[in-house]
Amino acid sequence: MTFEEKPEGNGSLVDESQLDLDAKHQANGKPGASGKAKLSARQEAYAKCNLPRKSLNTYTWQEIQRHNQKTDQWLVINRKVYDVTGWADRHPGGRQVLKHYAGEDATDVFRAMHLDPDIVRLYLKPLLIGELAPEEPNQERNKNARLVEDFQELRRTLETLNMFNANLGFFFLHLTQILILEALAWVIVWHFGSGWLITIFISFLLTVAQAQGSFLQHDMGHLSIFKKSKWNRLMHKFVMGHLKGLSAKWWNYRHFQHHVKTNIYPKDPDIDAGPLFVLGDLQPVEYGKKKIKFFDYEKQHLIFCLVFSPFLIPVYFYPESILHMCHRRHWEDIAWAISFYIRYFITFGPFYGIFGTMVLIYLVKILESPWIVYITQMSHIPMKVSKEENRDWFSAQVLATCNVEHSFFNDWFTGHLNFQIEHHLFPTMPRHNCHKVAPLVKSLCAKHGLPYVNKPMLKAFGDILRALKKYGALWKEAYCTHSEI
The missing domain is CATH 3.10.120.10 (Cytochrome b5-like heme/steroid binding domain)
Known part of the structure; x- marks a missing residue:
């Protein structure tokens, strides 16, 4: 948008x-x-x-x-x-x-x-x-006019405090971290060879680089880092296409829908999981009453752990991104994505060959996928999932998101996506400022009686599975009850 x-x-x-x-x-x-x-x-x-x-x-x-x-x-x-x-x-x-x-x-x-x-x-x-x-x-x-006015006043205050100004040095250091990890992986395999222990180790380094690249491209997609818009666009293409091998326009298409209608079924593509999962309090009951059973949804939390989390990126996102680029003829995105594979083949092809390099690429994607899946879903799946209710912006985002506790490791490991409440309220705010505005957002929630959910990271991960198990139980109950009738 x-x-x-x-x-x-x-x-x-x-x-x-x-x-x-x-x-x-x-x-x-x-x-x-x-x-x-x-x-x-x-x-x-x-x-x-x-x-x-x-x-x-x-x-x-x-x-x-x-x-x-x-x-x-x-x-x-x-x-x-x-x-x-x-x-x-x-x-x-x-x-x-x-x-x-x-x-x-x-x-x-x-x-x-x-x-x-x-x-x-x-x-x-x-x-x-x-x-x-x-x-x-x-x-x-139907909207709370006073809450809307208070939120708009909060935004004006944050603009006055320059909370929407990006720190170029922060993002330069983040990019430097990624490039160093990629270069270190090549140096190690060049110096020590391509044995299986070395391969495991460089896969770990590349996985960290890819995950941190995901967080960086997320920033490039939302923010104005440079004064010239063409440089912002170029950096987004570079990180998303060259470092990740994905389409920037495909990401925009999905991600902006997620932001404007967070956890609204079926408008948010991130929770419109089709036949794979039933989410929220309403969809499982609807599926149960209609006798929809692609598999036993009572076990969907196990499917999430064993299938969805490791294979979402390599098996679903990458093919979807390629189809999106080709179908809509986004030639520039295609060229950037191709450069990702060329770089990998030039860097690791002499050691692993063509087939071995492709295995390395997808091994890294399989390792990265659970990391990204848990980080992105810990703040949404356990929260309110509903059909359109036409809520005000502040209430809609606060009810559909939650935070994970602030610490140096949590901030780095999640790419500051542990501040999902602030990020969803202010998508164009640089992530290095989210923790600064969190107390003001929490205060506004308290004033209007809205929950401000902040969890330890492990609890947030566990809540994904607990929520999926709960939704599966709702489906089972509706399915069995409808059968008896």
């Missing part, structure tokens, strides 16, 4: 070259007769902003909420009503992100996901169709 581009100041994940709007594309995203002339998104936005506009209509929330279909999408930002239907297919964060907020107030999620909203407002102006009627509240009536 991020598409800033600023010559000076904060850059972003997506720069101007990504937002070039080809003249061959019409508003519906279909190719036109000519495909040569190009106009940057900024130029197009400025041109549209200068067009004469009719007086704004006023709408009630009841009217706005009816426009929540794929072919009819309105949303509200700061009391302004926008028709984003025609823009959805060209939205850099993916059309699903806009669809998920159609018919709703998107003020806080808009601010959360964009580094510099002033730039993005250039693209909103041509989409403006009206505003809320004067008698209408700022948010839907």
